[in-house]
Amino acid sequence: MLDVTKQLPPDSILLATPREFNFQECLRYLQRSPNECLYRVMNGSIQKLVRVDGENVLLCVTDNGDSNLRIDFLNGLPSKSIRAGAEKYVSDWFDLSTDLAPFYSMAENDPLLYPLVQKHFGLRIMGVNDLFEALCWAIMGQQINLAFAYTLKRRFVETYSEKEIFDGEDYWLFPTPERVAGLPPEALMKLQFTGKKAEYTIGVAKLVANGELSKEGLLQKGDYRFAEKELLNIRGIGPWTAHYVLLRCLKDPSAFPIGDVGLHNAIKQQLNLSRKPSIAEIRQLSLKWANWEAYATFYLWSALL
């Protein structure tokens, strides 16, 4: 049903959302850190600067009602291909193409997931569309608390990337792999990366910059286990990081970072355990999640907010 009382700006895009979608739940997850530097949530909408067709495009995404998201372009008139790119970007970002109905059916018979899917109905896995960003974010987050990881990311972004200013606010892009590939480890250690993380980050930047590592390359065989093996061959990428990237970037439904401390804490909290569950116990719990491990993990993470 079209609401004629709402005047749609001429360059906006309406994006249909599935029934199992709730914008507020997604925003809630996106707002988990006040130190986030790659987007801004304001008045129920979210603004983010993205690179589309070689241009910096400032997007604003809002719930338009009637099962639609609205994308507005805040910094200039978009060409046809930029509009198409933006639509694809937002669709991936909010994972709009996944049908969650089977996941919810499965969760109905899972005492661990059921309260979560009820409470957070419509939450989607929030994508980190850019492979380099997803890899860097995962490496930065290894073995440190999340608050410090956000601090590292902010320093990294504000030191080695570029921004656009709109309405007095800064909107940052993520650093390019080309820029990072040329840095010595000491440059990142100055930002309080450990020596290892500095090496891992620069190593990954070199692989992406020279074309050896890409989303398309990883997914070329249409086999997520192939992508996983490729990722695991890279220095600094172990099982946790590989599965984190499969989950947030490559959209592998069975991605499962089983060693994740946040996952352990969420299960402990949800089941009211006196200690964290063992890996074997988690494996047991996850048997019925087959092919939905990624969403199960994401809903458990969201319980920690």
Place this chain on the structure above:
DNA sequence: TTCCAGGGTAACG
């Protein structure tokens, strides 16, 4: 002060 945090590598047996 101690312990843990969205782990991974290298060097052992």
Place this chain on the structure above:
DNA sequence: CGTTACCATGGA
């Protein structure tokens, strides 16, 4: 193959 020391800093 499995185990262990080490990384290095912030927050509770």
